[in-house]
Amino acid sequence: QQPVQSPQAVILREGEDAVINCSSSKALYSVHWYRQKHGEAPVFLMILLKGGEQKGHDKISASFNEKKQQSSLYLTASQLSYSGTYFCGTAGRVGNTPLVFGKGTRLSVIA
């Protein structure tokens, strides 16, 4: 079942913060986050595993709330280079479970 991402799109000025959410109706084992710039392939950012750990990647971090079956991606002090479409991918259990991707959140950072 496809996870639901929100918001669908967001526009930020440089230096502002943003949060992108990814929710599933099924129990989650892991959540992946990817960023795709226009005309390019998606690029892996990070994985969060069951257990609620938070991870960071430069000024981009994420959390995983197992009880709510939700992950959030936090972008702080946004830069122009953060522009792109962010996808979450979810896996429901260990073992032979390909990721199911959300529809994506388009992030535009303007000067």
Add this chain to the structure above:
Amino acid sequence: EAQVTQNPRYLITVTGKKLTVTCSQNMNHEYMSWYRQDPGLGLRQIYYSMNVEVTDKGDVPEGYKVSRKEKRNFPLILESPSPNQTSLYFCATSLSAGLPNYGYTFGSGTRLTVV
């Protein structure tokens, strides 16, 4: 250099003319998959393969075929392409899908237009 190579990058073809999009990886990854990306729909999985000679349908397999005869290659075959298969296609690989602890590496994409 570790990479996933997709060919061709762009393809325009006519309805009904069989075509193959190739995907090759040099990372010894077990897992390979094909996605199509359409505006507003995100990435939808067509087929995937957990290892050599093992393939499974994804969410939108109709009109597509795949094979995994060697670990490094996972071609996508459209036996009789139709205009509704016009899309951006990505191959993605991972060390193992059995343990979703590894990120996916995507190929550079193939933009297919069927007229």
